[in-house]
Amino acid sequence: MQTFDLESQGLRALNEALHAQAENTNQTVWEVVNARGSHAIAVGLDAPIEVNVMGSTGYYCAGMNSQATIKVHGSAGPGVAENMMSGTVIIEGDASQYAGATGHGGLLVIKGNASSRCGISMKGIDIVVHGNIGHMSAFMAQSGNLVVCGDAGDALGDSLYEARLFVRGSVKSLGADCIEKEMRPEHVEILRDLLERAGADAKPEEFKRYGSARQLYNFDVDNAAAY
């Protein structure tokens, strides 16, 4: 295992070292100490390595991740795993706003709560939140799955495209064009798999599914108020 002291060695050196890891690296496990809320930790990785960040992070930890498994042993600041392509990001604590924003793939697990705009404009990423999520989550979400074991805040799924939203608890309010939908067997299967991979102690049958009513897909004068 490689240990990297962010405070003494610096952010540039950390990301440089992590970017230098090729697919066939044998330095597969890294530990980053003294994270202390720093920004842009372990961004743009593209190798099947494991990075353990000890402590809480600032903005954009694991941004644009590909292949790597990044665990934050603390809470994550805004935009964690933004635009992730593949790999796994696990947050032991809470996540701030924009968690998993615009993510294209991979799995983001938040063991605590996520703040506002979780999964905003998500484009294929899977996000599992063990706790609650804040307002405007999944705004303009395009595809992928957002699973919330707790409650959702206001305006869930506003202007939603084809992303699937699963919420176990209450939803404070649904956003424009977001409706509750039938949970079909294929959805139960997707959910069961995600819950298992995310280590979430919940049963698929306890969730409700939300999706796009597709009323905003093509302009209709009778929906003008929703624009």
Place this chain on the structure above:
Amino acid sequence: MCGIVGLFIKDKSLEPQLGALLTDMLVTMTDRGPDSAGIAIYGSESASAAKLTVQSDNPDADFATLGDDLSKAIETPVTVTVKDTHAVLAMSADKIAEARQALPELRSDVKFMSTGETMEIYKEVGLPKDVAARFNLSQMSGSHGIGHTRMATESAVTTLGAHPFSTGLDQCLVHNGSLSNHNSLRRKLRREGIHIETQNDTEVGAAYLTWKMQTGSTLGEALESSLDDLDGFFTFVVGTKDGFGVVRDPIACKPAVMAETDQYVAFGSEYRALVNLPGIDTARVWEPEPATVYFWNH
């Protein structure tokens, strides 16, 4: 656009460290606001005395005999404590209004920072660490304090444009965001007789709260109505003699992190600002909800 820090101490044994903790928090937020910095500190209450904090660009000349001159003008004892460009003028509380009237005639260049029984505001142009050093912030003790680092958006980088803004006796406001209706509101508030010095959007926010409270609202009510009357993006932190409050606009894009332990409640624009607080690893850390007024009182 800016960084905000705030620390409200619950455990009195931590009070002597307030300045040191806040200074560290403030300096951490330098990237968010390198133009100017300021701090409102709620220190000790001296018997029956109130404090007027003032600033001068020529402190040597302006402050040398200010105590004597003011004392004569308003016929009451005034003690002066000079800290770099600022001076704290202590006097009996009922003389504060008279002093504010007399001062511009005695020293035309002197600017008001704050009035309060416990609150003093220090703010200047420059990097947060330099501003903190000038006023020796790290040595200050107190029950709570609010700090701000500023990245000016549309108004000038000046001392008066720096935060915190005083909103009344022992009350202050800092802001992260950008208000979009401050010009109209400034005109309205000026018609209502509220004094507004700068083109700064935050000063209008502060003046708005002052006006609401002058017309009968409590601070909590004033903050609630700010959600309707102020347009744009804002995270506000306000200080009062007894505590501090937080409110974010309904969209709530500007960041805000809070932490609470048995010893304190802390606010930071980023988690980074909180990392050196004692017991932060086990603190309850969360983000304030949009359009919700929070308050912590002693």
Place this chain on the structure above:
Amino acid sequence: MKDQTAPATPRTEPIQSATFSNPINAEIRRAAATGIYDIRGGGAKRRVPHFDDLLFLGASISRYPLEGYREKCDTRVTLGTRFAKNPIELDIPVTIAGMSFGALSGPAKEALGRGASAAGTSTTTGDGGMTPEERGHSSKLVYQYLPSRYGMNPVDLRKADAIEIVVGQGAKPGGGGMLLGQKISDRVAAMRNLPKGIDQRSACRHPDWTGPDDLEIKILEIREITGWKVPIYIKIGGTRPYYDTTLAVKAGADVVVLDGMQGGTAATQDVFIEHVGLPTLACIRPAVQALQDMGMHREVQLVVSGGIRTGADVAKAIALGADAVAIGTAALVALGDNDPKWEDEYQKLGTTTGAYDDWHEGRDPAGITTQDPDLMARFDPIEGGRRLKNYLKVLTLEAQTIARACGHNHLHNLEPEDLCALTMEAAAMAKVPLAGTDWYPGKSGF
């Protein structure tokens, strides 16, 4: 009984209202019938004070001109010298502005790459990601980072020669976009991860940051991902250029791209295009002032766009303080957009050559702003690239001609004092004297 021989009573001529003109009334009827604002492509069509209202003062006795073609007049410019390890070196100070694959066809993007590369300059992606055609044919490619993040991925990010974080554009500062369903083809839909055939709504704010303090951190992230190698541009629409330029620089920009209201768009509300933003002419001086006030003029480069058409426009923008310009609409015209040879087809679409702006509908007879395979086939990317290269050469030669006439051996030595203004408006906006005087509005001492 009426006397038939009496002269007729004089009648009032029918008078058209200047306020309720026929075009206005037609728009009212259109709105009443459809319930939606008009959406179109292109930039502002109304007349606004522009570079045409400025003239150069050539050299004669007090200054000496350079010999055309023989005495050197350099045109090279380097963008992104502030923080990037690999700044962009261009042979000419005219770049191609961001235009999306989706709004434009693949062959049109290819032609832009071919033409720009042949002329020694850069081209720019747009909303929708980077295509292989574009990357393959562009020697210098700027990758736009937009609120929608359509097609955004780190592989393409690392292939880019520069990254342009788009905060706004001149046609619609403060607004998002709208690509109507007709153009969301299978390929566009796949690149953007959207259902085929829907109206695509683009956000106006970035999904994961708001304001300059957050932007600074976003720039840090992108620099860390790209190893601090390539320049980071910030593109803003012309609204409050002094403050926005200041804040872009404070947030860490290497280059500021400033787009005035004549700048085009693939599609947005007509009311936005015509009624929001500052004319390009009015944007430059405040932005340059901001850079000068920070000691950053020429350290952080300024690229100006929005209605650049001629070498005179290029020279005037540079004289007012820009380091380079970007062209969008002009490049499309060079490729063949709105060409009179398609007049019959424009007529069938209810429009005419020069007025065709329904770029979002995907029925472009010239095969440029479309995803229709038959229409696209009309456009030859090699020929288009050649035409663009020629046009870029002419812009450069024209700008050089003017610079030499003003006595300059490099375009960058053009200065505001080389200019005068024909109108009070232009004098005020460009802060150059009204022709024949030493005064402009706002300057004391008249």
